[in-house]
Amino acid sequence: MHKFINLMRITIKKIAKAISLFLFPPLCIGCRHYSEKRNQLCTNCKNSLEPVVSHELSITNTRSATVYACARYSGIIQKLIRLKNYKQPQGSYVLGTMMAEQFHTIMHDVDYIIPVPLHWTRRLWRGFNQAEIIAHTCSLQWHIPISCPLVRIKKTPQLTKLSKKDRAVVLSNCFALTSKALREKKCYKNTTVAIVDDLCTSGATVREMSILLYSLGVKEVRVIVAARTC
Ligand SMILES: [Zn+2]
Structure with a gap:
């Protein structure tokens, strides 16, 4: 029975x-x-992605940051990134999983994962920050803590339609170090950090963030994105 x-x-x-x-x-x-x-x-969609090699982004005369991207910004990956504009976070979860798998081996020595911050008004409107979703997925896979030493203090317009030169002007001084980061400056000394986001275009955002991170005493900045246009 x-x-x-x-x-x-x-x-x-x-x-x-x-x-x-x-x-x-x-x-x-x-x-x-x-x-x-x-x-x-x-598998078909994964195979359709156009791979790109890593490249060095100049930050100052003496400092640079290596940008790692899963693919060029086109086709399926473009579609996934654009889902955020329709307030749909699903695309960011998929991108996060893809990035966590692809860059697992080269991130073993990173001390902190730093998501690109959104201005609070944009975050409120969208309901989420795609960079934070990606950072959480990578953090779980890589067992590396997330740190948020920067805040976006300037509301910027949609950057996609701006030229490279205009982006640099609009983004200048749009980030600031948090008072917590300034108080705990020694925690960042000689560390390697990974800035994460879904897309890198001109590199102006990453450049602005890296300048502040280097001023905290960070030794090396790496940039991990799902796609890049440059
Ligand atoms: Zn498919």
Whole structure:
């Protein structure tokens, strides 16, 4: 009798799973075709990404930062990044997972992960900060703590339509060190930090942040993004 009940339980579970897969099939977030994992990229979409090599971004005359990106800003990755403009955080979770997997081996010596801060008004409007979602995913995978020593003090317009020169002007002095970071300056001395965001375009945002981070005593700044345009 006991065996029969167990068999019934297993059969019901299997039927329920089959019905759930039929009604709610796991679809790729990029192409909406059937995928092994729900809300992730399928193999075809992953293979369609255009890889880019890392590059050195000049910060000052003597300092630079290496920018690591999963892919060039086009196709599926562009689509995922743009989801944030429609207040949909799902894209950022997928990007975070992708970045955490791809850069796992080169981030083992990083001391802090630093998400690019949003101005509080934009964060309130959007409901989330995509860089924070990515940072949390990477932090869990890499076992590296998140630190937020910077705050965005200037509200900037949408940067996508601005030229490289205009971006630099708009972004100058738009970040500041928090009073906590200034009080705990010694925690950052000689550390390696990774700035994370979804997209790097002209590099102006990262440059502004890096100048402040180097002033805290940081030894090396790395930049990890899902995509870059340059
Ligand atoms: Zn797909």
